Amino acid sequence: MTGLLTVVGLGPGGPAHRTRAAEDAVRDAQVVLGYHAYLAACADLTGPHQSVVPSGIGAEQQRAGDAVRAAAGGARVALVSSGDAGIYGMASLALTTATALPPTRRPAVRVVPGITAAIAAGALLGAPLARDFACLTLSDLLAPWEAVETRLRAVAAADLVLALYNPRSQGRSWQLHRARDVLAEYRPGDTPVGLVTDAGRDGERVELVTLATLDPARAGMHTVVIVGAADTSRLGTWLVTARSLGARS
Numbered sequence: 373m374t375g376l377l378t379v380v381g382l383g384p385g386g387p388a389h390r391t392r393a394a395e396d397a398v399r400d401a402q403v404v405l406g407y408h409a410y411l412a413a414c415a416d417l418t419g420p421h422q423s424v425v426p427s428g429i430g431a432e433q434q435r436a437g438d439a440v441r442a443a444a445g446g447a448r449v450a451l452v453s454s455g456d457a458g459i460y461g462m463a464s465l466a467l468t469t470a471t472a473l474p475p476t477r478r479p480a481v482r483v484v485p486g487i488t489a490a491i492a493a494g495a496l497l498g499a500p501l502a503r504d505f506a507c508l509t510l511s512d513l514l515a516p517w518e519a520v521e522t523r524l525r526a527v528a529a530a531d532l533v534l535a536l537y538n539p540r541s542q543g544r545s546w547q548l549h550r551a552r553d554v555l556a557e558y559r560p561g562d563t564p565v566g567l568v569t570d571a572g573r574d575g576e577r578v579e580l581v582t583l584a585t586l587d588p589a590r591a592g593m594h595t596v597v598i599v600g601a602a603d604t605s606r607l608g609t610w611l612v613t614a615r616s617l618g619a620r621s
């Protein structure tokens with residue numbers, strides 16, 4: 373008998389930004405797996421009747437395999453990610469792993485959406501994502517930097533508002549410097565930029581700068597960087613992208 377694997381996006385931080393479906397999936401699970409910080413983010417939903425299985429930040433393939441195996445064995449399993457599980461999260465790995473099993477052993481898989489960091493940051497900044505925008509990760513752990521930079525240039529040239537995930541970590545200190553320099557080839561120095569750290573969590577921090585004054589050292593592992601497009605303005609303490617394209621030209 374196969375069980376059910378639910379891949380759950382917990383949202384950016386605390387319970388206020390979690391969906392009811394995400395909460396139900398975690399509460400109903402017999403086994404809850406995830407990176408330990410994400411398990412901590414839903415500790416109010418888990419209890420001693422459940423098996424809660426923490427893993428390290430890098431052990432994604434193993435975590436997906438464990439989750440799929442537990443569900444294939446008949447359990448109701450929740451695999452938790454922060455934000456949305458489909459965006460730089462565990463959903464694609466879980467689905468790839470599950471569909472590699474023969475159909476008779478394959479568990480049912482559901483994906484429950486969550487508020488991704490860009491959306492949480494956009495709300496804190498005002499309305500920078502009012503029109504077209506792109507999300508890009510600056511992590512070059514799963515892609516060569518050349519591929520990241522090619523996409524960055526395409527987004528910059530297309531004048532899309534940009535949400536940069538994974539801008540910096542202890543082991544990746546130069547990527548945001550490089551991204552800033554690349555963007556500056558395409559966008560003016562006074563382009564508004566918002567740095568949002570720990571959106572929806574304790575220690576939430578919002579900083580408004582420009583492309584010219586962006587200090588990469590102000591970003592960390594829990595920061596998402598929103599870079600404006602030509603139609604994005606700073607209005608007092610808000611970042612606002614015009615609803616009509618070309619409104620300022």
Ligand code: SAH
Pocket residue numbers: 384385453454455456457458459460461487488489490493536537538539540568569570571572573592593594595596597
């Ligand atoms: N699945 C997650 C993203 C995981 S990648 C989501 O949908 O949000 C990890 C990156 O997401 C971090 O480096 C940071 O850029 C961003 N991030 C995640 N949570 C955040 C938060 N609460 N505040 C700001 N940025 C966050």
